[in-house]
Amino acid sequence: xxxxxxxxxxxxxxxxxxxxxxxxxxxxxxxxxxxxxxxxxxxxxxxxxxxxxxxxxxxxxxxxxxxxxxxxxxxxxxxxxxxxxxxxxxxxxxxxxxxxxxxxxxxxxxxxxxxxxxxxxxxxxxxxxxxxxxxxxxxxxxxxxxxxxxxxxxxxxxxxxxxxxx
Amino acid sequence: xxxxxxxxxxxxxxxxxxxxxxxxxxxxxxxxxxxxxxxxxxxxxxxxxxxxxxxxxxxxxxxxxxxxxxxxxxxxxxxxxxxxxxxxxxxxxxxxxxxxxxxxxxxxxxxxxxxxxxxxxxxxxxxxxxxxxxxxxxxxxxxxxxxxxxxxxxxxxxxxxxxxxxxxxxxxxxxxxxxxxxxxxxxxxxxxxxxxxxxxxxxxxxxxxxxxxxxxxxxxxxxxxxxxxxxxxxxxxxxxxxxxxxxxxxxxxxxxxxxxxxxxxxxxxxxxxxxxxxxxxxxxxxxxxxxxxxxxxxxxxxxxxxxxxxxxxxxxxxxxxxxxxxxxxxxxxxxxxxxxxxxxxxxxxxxxxxxxxxxxxxxx
Numbered sequence: 200x201x202x203x204x205x206x207x208x209x210x211x212x213x214x215x216x217x218x219x220x221x222x223x224x225x226x227x228x229x230x231x232x233x234x235x236x237x238x239x240x241x242x243x244x245x246x247x248x249x250x251x252x253x254x255x256x257x258x259x260x261x262x263x264x265x266x267x268x269x270x271x272x273x274x275x276x277x278x279x280x281x282x283x284x285x286x287x288x289x290x291x292x293x294x295x296x297x298x299x300x301x302x303x304x305x306x307x308x309x310x311x312x313x314x315x316x317x318x319x320x321x322x323x324x325x326x327x328x329x330x331x332x333x334x335x336x337x338x339x340x341x342x343x344x345x346x347x348x349x350x351x352x353x354x355x356x357x358x359x360x361x362x363x364x365x
Numbered sequence: 366x367x368x369x370x371x372x373x374x375x376x377x378x379x380x381x382x383x384x385x386x387x388x389x390x391x392x393x394x395x396x397x398x399x400x401x402x403x404x405x406x407x408x409x410x411x412x413x414x415x416x417x418x419x420x421x422x423x424x425x426x427x428x429x430x431x432x433x434x435x436x437x438x439x440x441x442x443x444x445x446x447x448x449x450x451x452x453x454x455x456x457x458x459x460x461x462x463x464x465x466x467x468x469x470x471x472x473x474x475x476x477x478x479x480x481x482x483x484x485x486x487x488x489x490x491x492x493x494x495x496x497x498x499x500x501x502x503x504x505x506x507x508x509x510x511x512x513x514x515x516x517x518x519x520x521x522x523x524x525x526x527x528x529x530x531x532x533x534x535x536x537x538x539x540x541x542x543x544x545x546x547x548x549x550x551x552x553x554x555x556x557x558x559x560x561x562x563x564x565x566x567x568x569x570x571x572x573x574x575x576x577x578x579x580x581x582x583x584x585x586x587x588x589x590x591x592x593x594x595x596x597x598x599x600x601x602x603x604x605x606x607x608x609x610x611x612x613x614x615x616x617x618x619x620x621x622x623x624x625x626x627x628x629x630x631x632x633x634x635x636x637x638x639x640x641x642x643x644x645x646x647x648x649x650x651x652x653x654x655x656x657x658x659x660x661x662x663x664x665x666x667x668x669x670x671x672x673x674x675x676x677x678x679x680x681x682x683x684x685x686x687x688x689x690x691x692x693x694x695x696x697x698x699x700x701x702x703x704x705x706x707x708x709x710x711x712x713x714x715x716x717x718x719x720x721x722x723x724x725x726x727x728x729x
Binding site for chain 1: 410413414415468470471472486487488489490491493494497498501504505508509511512515516520522531534535538551554555556558559562563585586587588590591592595652
C-alpha cells in the first residue's frame, strides 16, 4: 500500500526539481530551440520562394533571349538574302553596262575603220590620178619632141574644141 | 535496477557453485537450499520502492552502497541532517530510527512522549530523490547544450547529437503537441516538451543498471502525482467558456441535468479521472516493467533449491527473458513519455473547445 501513497519528502523534491527544470527548459531551452528551428524554417521557405521566383524569371529571360536570337537569325538570313540579291543585281548591271560599252566601242572602231578605209581609197585614187597624169605627161612629152607633131597636136585639139562648140 | 540484478545474479550463482561443491554435487540435501531461499515479494518491493541508502552490491561481507543525506525536522528535537551510513552500525541515531515494520516500514521514525512511533517531517534525499535530482540536472545540461548551439549559429543545419535532438524535439512538437492542442499550441508546447523529456529521461535512466541510473523514479507515485496535478491545473485554467458549460450544463435532455444533476456530476468526476488516469498509467507501467525484470531475475534464486541442472537452465532462460524485457522496456520508456505528453495535450485541447452545435442551441 505504501507504493500508492505519495511520500511527502519526495513530493517536495519533485516539486522543487521539476519546477526548476520546467522553468529553465521552458524559458531558455525549448523556447530558444523552437524559435530558432522555426525561424530557420521560414528562412528556408523564403529562400526557396525567392529561388523559385528567380528560376521563373530566368526562364522568362531565357525565353526572351531565345526569341531575340531567333529574330536575329531570321534577320541575318534576310540580310544575307538581300546582300546576295544586290550582288547579283550589281553583277548583272555591270555585265550589261560592260556589254553596251563594248558594243559602242566596237561600233566606233568600225566607223573609224570605214573612215580610214575611205581615206585610204581616196588617197590611192589621188595617187593613181597623179601617177596617170605624170605618165601621160611623160608620154606626151616624148611624143611632142618634134615640131610638126606639136603643131598637129595643137590643131587637133583646136578642132576638138571647135567641134564641141558647134 | 533490473539488469543490475541480472549481473549480480551471475556473480552470486557462480559463487554458489564454487563455494559449495558438496551441495552442488549432492542436490538431495535439502538443508542448504532452505537456508538460501528468499522472499521474492519483499525483494521486488524493496527494489522498486524508495530507500535511504543506495545499495549497489554486497561483495563478500562488505555492503557496497552510496550513503545519502537524511534531512528531517522533528517537532520536538528540531532539524537533523546526517548521512544514512550511520544506520549501518547502529539502529538509532539522535532519537531517530528506520521502522522495521508496521505502517511506516522503511521510513525514518521517532518516538513521541507516549512512546508511539511518529514520522517527523522528512525531506531526506532518498534514492528516488537523488536519482530525480541527478536526472533533472542531466536533462538541463543536455537541453541547454542543444539550445546553446543554436545561439552560436542559428541558420546552420545541425549534425550529430544536436541534429538528432532537434529532430526528436520537433517531432514531438509537430506530431504530438500540435495536433493534440490545435491552434495556440505554442503557449503549451514548451511545457509539454519539458514533460516529455523529463519523463523520458527518467524512464531511460531507470533502465541503466549501474549507480546513477536504475532508480524507479517514474514508477513512484509521488512523481507521477506531481506531473498529473500540474497537467490538471493547466487543463482547468485554460478551460474555455464552452468547456465549463459542457460540464455544468451539457446539451442533454433536461431530465438528465435537473432536478438531479446526473450529467454534471459525471462530467465533474471526469475532470478528476483524466489526470488520475495519467498518474496511474505512468506509475503502473514503469513499476510493472521493473517488477517483471526483477521477477525474472528471481527465477535464478528460486530455482537454486531445485538442483543444479534446473538452476542452470533457468539461469539461461532468465537471462534471455530479462534481456528481451529490457528491450521491451526501452520501447515502453518512449511510449509512456509519448502517451503522457499526448494525453496532456489532448486534455488541454479538449478544454479549449470553441462553441459548436450552433443550430441546436438556437433550437433550445
